[in-house]
Amino acid sequence: MLAHLVQLHRRHAHLDRLLRAGRAPDSAARQGRPLLRRRRPRGAPALTFPPRPRSRRTTASVVPACLLAALLLLTGCSSLQGTGEKGYVSGNGQITELDPGDRAKPIVLAGEDLDGKDVDVADLRGKVVVVNVWGAWCTDCRKEAPDLVEAAEKTTGNDVAFLGIDARDPSKENARGYVRTFGIPFPSIYDPKGETLLRFHGTLTPNSVPSTVVLDRQGRVAASILGTLPSSTTLTSIIQKVVDEDG
Numbered sequence: 001m002l003a004h005l006v007q008l009h010r011r012h013a014h015l016d017r018l019l020r021a022g023r024a025p026d027s028a029a030r031q032g033r034p035l036l037r038r039r040r041p042r043g044a045p046a047l048t049f050p051p052r053p054r055s056r057r058t059t060a061s062v063v064p065a066c067l068l069a070a071l072l073l074l075t076g077c078s079s080l081q082g083t084g085e086k087g088y089v090s091g092n093g094q095i096t097e098l099d100p101g102d103r104a105k106p107i108v109l110a111g112e113d114l115d116g117k118d119v120d121v122a123d124l125r126g127k128v129v130v131v132n133v134w135g136a137w138c139t140d141c142r143k144e145a146p147d148l149v150e151a152a153e154k155t156t157g158n159d160v161a162f163l164g165i166d167a168r169d170p171s172k173e174n175a176r177g178y179v180r181t182f183g184i185p186f187p188s189i190y191d192p193k194g195e196t197l198l199r200f201h202g203t204l205t206p207n208s209v210p211s212t213v214v215l216d217r218q219g220r221v222a223a224s225i226l227g228t229l230p231s232s233t234t235l236t237s238i239i240q241k242v243v244d245e246d247g
Contacts, residue, residue, distance in 0.1 A: 096224045098222055100222075106125075114175050119163065122219065124161045125219055128160050128161075129214075132162065133167055134164055134167070137169065143228055144229040149184065155239050156185070164186060165197070168209070200221070223242065
């Protein structure tokens with residue numbers, strides 16, 4: 001019995017800390033919850049609790065969605081938006097040129113052409129080699145074909161050679177039909193799986209169709225054009241710059 005009285009006495013000693021429900025919240029004063037009050041001297045201000053914070057779960061779900069929307073806006077015609085149902089990147093003809101001191105190791109590139117003959121870019125060392133990535137299924141490749149053929153006919157010779165990469169065509173017959181239609185004057189490596197593009201890591205991606213890469217006389221990437229050629233003149237100008245480096 002004495003123990004219970006002691007506990008009751010201790011409770012009364014801390015009655016000033018007990019909170020009791022008071023009047024209803026005042027919306028004009030932005031009170032989100034009922035006022036709470038404690039035993040206090042008359043005239044002392046009542047205690048209130050701040051509004052309950054928003055759920056973190058809701059915020060966490062909104063942030064990734066906002067980031068994804070921003071990413072889609074920034075990528076434009078890249079591998080996210082430009083690929084679409086076409087299976088390739090419809091680039092904007094972005095040109096990159098590298099100074100000799102900034103170029104990586106020579107590209108290792110070999111395979112069979114559309115006639116089953118072995119092709120190795122190493123056999124073309126000493127020449128500036130223009131590598132064009134195309135596919136008979138690629139709409140933008142057809143658009144640039146006349147400019148590409150014109151540039152090849154103007155520059156191919158002792159200092160320049162052209163080589164194609166036929167990427168992801170289901171059959172050689174489709175590719176040969178493309179070559180006949182546009183009069184492509186250079187051989188192309190047949191690459192139905194698109195694996196050859198991995199040789200150009202850092203320059204091209206597996207979806208970089210169409211694209212054009214200019215290799216210097218040592219076989220290093222000197223320039224690249226991602227997407228459709230802006231014009232025949234643009235390509236011939238880039239080729240001549242690389243020819244003049246050691247010529």
